[in-house]
Amino acid sequence: MANIYIIPTWFFAYSIILEIAFALITSLVAIYSFKIYNLCNQKEYKAFGVGFIFISLSYVIWAFVNLFLLDKISDSIQALSLQEFISIGSIGIYMYMIFTLLGLATLAYTTLKTNNNKIYSLIVIITILALTFSANKALAFHVLSSIFIIFLISHYLIHYMKTKKHKNLLIPIAFILLFVSHIHFMFAINHYTYYVIGHITELIAYILVLTRLILIIKK
Amino acid sequence: MKKRNKLEIIRDILNVIRNKNGKIKPTHILYKSNLSHQMMEEYLSELIEKQFIIQHKTLSGKTYSITEKGINYLNQYSMIIDFTESFGLG
Numbered sequence: 001m002a003n004i005y006i007i008p009t010w011f012f013a014y015s016i017i018l019e020i021a022f023a024l025i026t027s028l029v030a031i032y033s034f035k036i037y038n039l040c041n042q043k044e045y046k047a048f049g050v051g052f053i054f055i056s057l058s059y060v061i062w063a064f065v066n067l068f069l070l071d072k073i074s075d076s077i078q079a080l081s082l083q084e085f086i087s088i089g090s091i092g093i094y095m096y097m098i099f100t101l102l103g104l105a106t107l108a109y110t111t112l113k114t115n116n117n118k119i120y121s122l123i124v125i126i127t128i129l130a131l132t133f134s135a136n137k138a139l140a141f142h143v144l145s146s147i148f149i150i151f152l153i154s155h156y157l158i159h160y161m162k163t164k165k166h167k168n169l170l171i172p173i174a175f176i177l178l179f180v181s182h183i184h185f186m187f188a189i190n191h192y193t194y195y196v197i198g199h200i201t202e203l204i205a206y207i208l209v210l211t212r213l214i215l216i217i218k219k
Numbered sequence: 220m221k222k223r224n225k226l227e228i229i230r231d232i233l234n235v236i237r238n239k240n241g242k243i244k245p246t247h248i249l250y251k252s253n254l255s256h257q258m259m260e261e262y263l264s265e266l267i268e269k270q271f272i273i274q275h276k277t278l279s280g281k282t283y284s285i286t287e288k289g290i291n292y293l294n295q296y297s298m299i300i301d302f303t304e305s306f307g308l309g
Binding site for chain 1: 225226229269288291292295298299301302303304305306307308309
């Protein structure tokens with residue numbers, strides 16, 4: 001039986017709150033990206049916004065999955081199984097994975113500085129197929145996500161080296177923390193502590209993103 | 220001289236048009252914007268398409284004026300640049 005995470009029962013409620021918070025922060029980034037797209041009509045801002053909308057949706061779905069499971073918990077630690085295709089929980093988990101990967105793939109595409117839709121389609125199709133046909137979907141999901149995040153981190157760090165502005169370090173640091181959180185989630189199959197630490201690391205990452213966004217808006 | 224990115228060039232062209240307080244001729248834009256003729260024509264076409272500026276055809280030739288959308292771009296420019304730099308876009 002394939003498991004994805006081990007979640008302690010006491011953390012379920014916090015997990016839901018955190019996922020809703022992450023959804024709000026990522027949707028805020030998307031809103032501002034669309035606002036800038038309306039101002040300057042440059043397609044990359046639209047794509048960037050779409051990427052963050054996908055990620056925001058994935059967190060909303062994950063929050064609903066946890067809410068659904070909270071109903072079914074009696075006591076002790078609950079493990080999530082991917083074998084059952086009928087339950088809402090399993091469909092929710094797949095939707096979460098697909099939207100997260102779509103979001104990260106879209107963000108990675110924006111860094112390529114191209115308007116070629118064929119490249120975007122290729123990245124998305126390969127990603128979805130890799131997830132669909134993998135034997136261990138949880139591992140495939142985390143490996144694919146980590147690859148996209150590493151790609152984004154390298155882009156943001158190169159960008160920082162070019163601009164040499166310290167304020168531009170917040171976003172690469174945030175993505176480094178997101179990568180670290182994914183590593184923790186990979187190990188959450190074995191122990192629930194990793195799931196908790198993964199969420200805390202993600203929280204710090206999104207606080208950095210939100211901080212940067214607030215500094216931009218305040219200008 | 221530092222090479223300008225696309226957003227900066229758009230800002231410079233719109234500023235030139237706005238500072239004229241009305242309609243401006245292409246030669247004046249060419250002189251003030253530091254672009255080649257071909258580049259200027261490309262940018263002007265794009266700005267018309269995006270409704271940042273309006274082209275007026277008169278007996279003495281073409282003139283351009285800035286729209287509300289173009290003024291809005293200039294007002295929000297520092298926010299656009301900050302967002303662009305922070306998230307590695309542009």
